[in-house]
Amino acid sequence: MSERIFIGVAWPYANSQLHLGHVAGAYLPADIFARYHRTRGDEVLMVSGSDMHGTPITIRAEQEGITAAEVAERYHRLFMASWPKLGISWDCYTSTATANHARTAQQMFLSLYEKGYIYKDTVCQPFCPHCNRFLPDRYVEGTCPHCKYEGARGDQCDNCGKPLNAAELLNFRCKNCGNPPEFRETEHFFLKLSAFEEELTHWVETKTYWRTNVLNFTLRYLKEGLKDRAITRDLDWGVPLPLPGYEGKRLYVWFEAVIGYLSASIEWAASKGQPDEWQKYWGGDTKSYYFIGKDNIPFHTIIWPAMLMGRGGLDLPYDVPSNEYLTIEAQKFSKSRNKAIWVDDVLSRYSVDTLRYLLSANMPESSDMDFSWREFVRRNNDELVATYGNLAQRVLTMVCRNFDNKVPEYGELDERSLNLIEKTSAMLFETDKALHGCNFREAIKLAMSLAQEANRYLDEKAPWKEIKVDKAAAARSLYVAMAALSGLRVAFYPFLPESSSRLSTYLGFGSEIEKDGWVLKMPVAGQEMIPPEPLFKKLEDSVVEEETARMGL
């Protein structure tokens, strides 16, 4: 039965380029999931956009002596250029700088305000007398009161993942000048999270299928009790409050950016000329998935659901398959700390499918995973080139050479051949199950095992020998190997769209695998073929040293 799937993906701060951590943590799993569901014939809406507001951007602007808008626009443009190179197939990728987003965020604010879920209060906010201004959370740094990590920020601790208030930090200081801030009174609006504690707990308790880390983190968080949180800031960059008299304040990004999932859906519908179409994805029988890295868990399993509960009438997340971190030498990739491998740089030297393969096979699904160039080269050479690519190349060139560039007639199939075809069908069934449950590493492993199995079949049959004595036997072996390749092009498609589409055309199908369905389509005997180019290129071992040196590690 076909499903309707909404896929929301974390909104990247437009304060720096994309690094491999972003790809492995959020964008690649989301894209794999979207391509898989489209191939199954499901309706998919995958959205995200650049987070143009927030202090990571104003901090960068101050460092560079330019405006926040210039910083955000620069990185938004870079992101837009990176997505097609990475093969991320958005239905809508926008930004929080649109009028539609501001309107949607303000409507959400007003709806919660009118229902009493947002209230005004006077608070003490850090104020730096040296810099003469209120300090937004990210402008305050100090020691995390929970885990004692020293580099915690006023909004969140990167080490234990807990959201924080600046005042909770130990030894706090102004990020700009290093002096300790004072606390001064200012008025802010608060989201009444405490009102949702019980309803959220009941809701989360039904999510037994969530990843253990996501479920445990959320339950622990709820057990500690929910505190109301300020959702406005003394800033001049961001979405203005929809109430008169608060011109110096803006909506706080963690409240505002998550509303982007909704505003992007509205923008997508409007751009299609069907302005109500977004509602399909926010109610009824849609399942909504949110792909994020683990530092975003509380925003997607607690705060955003609470906002949706308060507003009413919109679907809550079905699943939040958050990933752990991709690390380098056991440290989190961080654009703020400039410790990263940049997407555009990697893609200027290596093929996108090599990158997607490595990050899929080593995806930090249930624990942090260290990125390694050695693993990058090994997986490319041993798995993509020697196992999968070589299988395709051997079979397709032999067919083209010996059977006049046509899919061969195969006659009756022997037991060994039927067995490989059954295994191919079974692999598609198993990968379907794995992908449906967001088990990406398992799915790609199942596909690669079938490629190994098909190689064994080919070695046993040895069509290069058969061709000399029994051309019909060779035709049959090659045809059956082509059938296995047909299954592989489908199973690998969500992970490796570029090479899979190419393989699809070499096999005599069209390049649009999504139209074929998650099924084993048998090649059509007599169909014209074009001689293949290799699917993947071998990498020299020296790549490991070159790239490690380039990182300066």
Ligand SMILES: Nc1ncnc2c1ncn2[C@@H]1O[C@H](COP(=O)(O)OP(=O)(O)OP(=O)(O)O)[C@@H](O)[C@H]1O
């Ligand atoms: N190393 C990483 N591993 C996995 N996911 C990551 C990693 N770094 C970022 N992400 C995820 O990518 C998404 C976008 O990241 P975002 O731009 O919000 O900031 P960030 O990269 O976490 O910040 P910074 O790099 O400055 O610490 C988020 O969901 C985040 O969790």
Ligand SMILES: [Zn+2]
């Ligand atoms: Zn200061």
